[in-house]
Amino acid sequence: MDTQQAIRETPEPVTPGDRPPRLGRVPFVDNTAAMLRDPLGFYDRAGAHEADMVGYSVAGTTGCFVCHPDLVEQVLVTDADVYEKGQLLQDTLGQFIGEGLFLLEGEEWQQQRTALQPAFYRERIAAYGDTMTEFADRAAAGWSDGQRIDVLPHMQSLTLNILGKTLLDVDIETTADALEPLLDALRTRLDPRSLSAYLPLWVPTGTNRAVTNSLAEFQSTLDDVIAARQREDEHAREARDDVLSLLLSLDDETMDRERLGHQLLTFLVAGHDTTALTLTYAWFLLANNPKRQQRLHDELDATLGERQPTPEDLFELPYLDAVLNEVLRLYPPAFTAFRQPTEPVTLGGYELSTDAQLTLPQWLVHRDDRWYDAPDAFRPERWDDDLEASLPDYAYYPFGGGPRHCIGMRFARMEAKLALATIAQQYAVEAVTEPPLSLAMQITLSPTAPVEVRLRER
Numbered sequence: 001m002d003t004q005q006a007i008r009e010t011p012e013p014v015t016p017g018d019r020p021p022r023l024g025r026v027p028f029v030d031n032t033a034a035m036l037r038d039p040l041g042f043y044d045r046a047g048a049h050e051a052d053m054v055g056y057s058v059a060g061t062t063g064c065f066v067c068h069p070d071l072v073e074q075v076l077v078t079d080a081d082v083y084e085k086g087q088l089l090q091d092t093l094g095q096f097i098g099e100g101l102f103l104l105e106g107e108e109w110q111q112q113r114t115a116l117q118p119a120f121y122r123e124r125i126a127a128y129g130d131t132m133t134e135f136a137d138r139a140a141a142g143w144s145d146g147q148r149i150d151v152l153p154h155m156q157s158l159t160l161n162i163l164g165k166t167l168l169d170v171d172i173e174t175t176a177d178a179l180e181p182l183l184d185a186l187r188t189r190l191d192p193r194s195l196s197a198y199l200p201l202w203v204p205t206g207t208n209r210a211v212t213n214s215l216a217e218f219q220s221t222l223d224d225v226i227a228a229r230q231r232e233d234e235h236a237r238e239a240r241d242d243v244l245s246l247l248l249s250l251d252d253e254t255m256d257r258e259r260l261g262h263q264l265l266t267f268l269v270a271g272h273d274t275t276a277l278t279l280t281y282a283w284f285l286l287a288n289n290p291k292r293q294q295r296l297h298d299e300l301d302a303t304l305g306e307r308q309p310t311p312e313d314l315f316e317l318p319y320l321d322a323v324l325n326e327v328l329r330l331y332p333p334a335f336t337a338f339r340q341p342t343e344p345v346t347l348g349g350y351e352l353s354t355d356a357q358l359t360l361p362q363w364l365v366h367r368d369d370r371w372y373d374a375p376d377a378f379r380p381e382r383w384d385d386d387l388e389a390s391l392p393d394y395a396y397y398p399f400g401g402g403p404r405h406c407i408g409m410r411f412a413r414m415e416a417k418l419a420l421a422t423i424a425q426q427y428a429v430e431a432v433t434e435p436p437l438s439l440a441m442q443i444t445l446s447p448t449a450p451v452e453v454r455l456r457e458r
Contacts, residue, residue: 019055022057023045036192043065067361067365083340097269100265100267101116101263115250120411135165140426148454152277152451155275159272159275174221185214191440193440279420284451292379314417322380322383324417334400426458
C-alpha cells in the first residue's frame with residue numbers, strides 16, 4: 001500500500017494545556033469505524049496530517065500518533081524512564097507474553113535482559129552463520145527453474161528452522177506443529193478489523209476459542225521440550241549456550257513455568273515471524289524491480305563468486321545491506337511501537353496524562369517525504385551516500401530504539417542478509433504479485449494474500 005503524503009503546513013503554535021489535534025469530529029465514525037474498516041488507511045490519515053502529534057479515540061482507547069523523529073526519540077530514549085509499554089499492549093498480548101522480555105518492565109525486565117544478553121553477543125551470533133546459510137541453501141535446493149511459489153510459507157519454514165537450531169536447539173518440527181496454529185489464531189484475534197480484537201479472551205467467539213485451544217496445545221508442547229532438556233545431565237546442559245538453556249539456568253523464582261512459556265513464545269514470534277516477513281517483502285520488491293535485483297546479483301557474483309557467504313563477507317556487500325535497509329524502511333514487520341507515560345509528561349508542547357496511549361508508527365515515519373525523496377519507491381541506492389548519517393536519529397527505527405530496542409537486532413539482520421545472499425546466488429525472481437500489496441496490521445505487518453514470484457535459475 002502506498003501512502004499519499006499531504007503537503008505539510010506549519011502547525012499553529014501550541015499553547016500549554018492544548019490537546020493534540022484529532023482525526024475527525026465524531027470518534028466512533030471517524031476513528032473506531034475507520035480503524036475497523038481500514039487500519040492502514042487510518043494510520044495514513046494521521047501521517048498526512050500537518051501536525052506531528054495527532055489524537056485518536058478507538059474503541060474506548062484514547063491516544064495519539066507521534067510522527068516526528070525528535071519526538072519518537074524523546075519517548076524511546078531521552079525520557080525512556082517515564083514511559084512503559086502500556087495498558088494497550090498488556091490488554092492485547094499480556095495473556096500470551098506478559099511475562100516475556102517484550103512486555104516486562106523495570107527491574108524484572110533488566111534482570112531478564114541481562115541474563116539473555118550473552119546469547120546475542122556479536123561473536124556468538126557470528127557463530128550461527130554456517131547454520132543460517134545451510135538452511136537457506138537447503139530451502140533453495142527444493143526449488144526448480146520456472147517454479148511459481150508463495151514466498152511467505154517458505155520463508156517461515158526457513159526462519160523457524162534457523163531459530164530452532166541456533167537459539168533454542170529444539171526439535172523444531174514438533175514445535176512448529178503447535179506454534180503455527182497458535183500464530184494463525186493470534187493474527188486473526190489481533191487484527192484491528194476483527195471484532196475479537198476488542199473483546200476479552202473469555203468471550204466465546206470462534207477466534208477466541210481457536211486461540212485458547214491452540215495456546216493449550218502449544219503450552220503442552222513447550223512442557224515436553226522443557227522436560228526433555230531438564231532430563232539431560234548437568235554436563236550436557238552446561239555445554240549448551242542457547243536461549244532455552246540460559247532461561248533454564250535461572251532460579252525458579254525468576255523463571256517459573258508461566259514466565260518460561262511467555263519468554264519462549266516471545267522469541268518464537270519475534271525471532272521467526274518478523275524475519276520471514278522481511279525476506280518475503282525483499283523478494284517481492286526485488287522481483288518488481290529487476291534492475292535493482294541485477295545490481296544485487298552483480299555484487300554477489302563479484303564478491304563471492306560461487307562460494308557461500310559468511311558473516312565476514314557481509315562487510316563487503318554494501319548493496320545487500322542497502323537492500324535490507326530499504327525493505328525494512330518500506331515494510332517494517334514491527335510497524336509501530338506503543339508507549340504510555342507513568343507520570344504526567346509534556347511532549348511536543350502538549351501535556352499528556354498517564355492514560356495517554358502513544359503510537360509511534362514506523363510505517364508513517366519511514367515514509368515521510370521530509371526525510372526521504374520518493375518515499376514510497378524502492379530505491380536501495382538511496383542508502384549509498386551516507387543517508388543514515390544525514391537523517392534525524394529516529395527517522396529510521398525498524399527495531400525500535402533506546403534501552404528497549406530489539407535484543408535480536410544483530411541476529412535478525414545477519415540472518416536476513418545471509419539468506420538473501422545464499423538464495424540470490426542460485427535464483428533470480430520474477431514478479432507474479434505486483435504492487436500494491438494488501439496488508440494487515442496483525443501481530444506484525446502481514447500480507448493478506450499470497451505473495452508470489454517465479455523462480456529462474458542463475
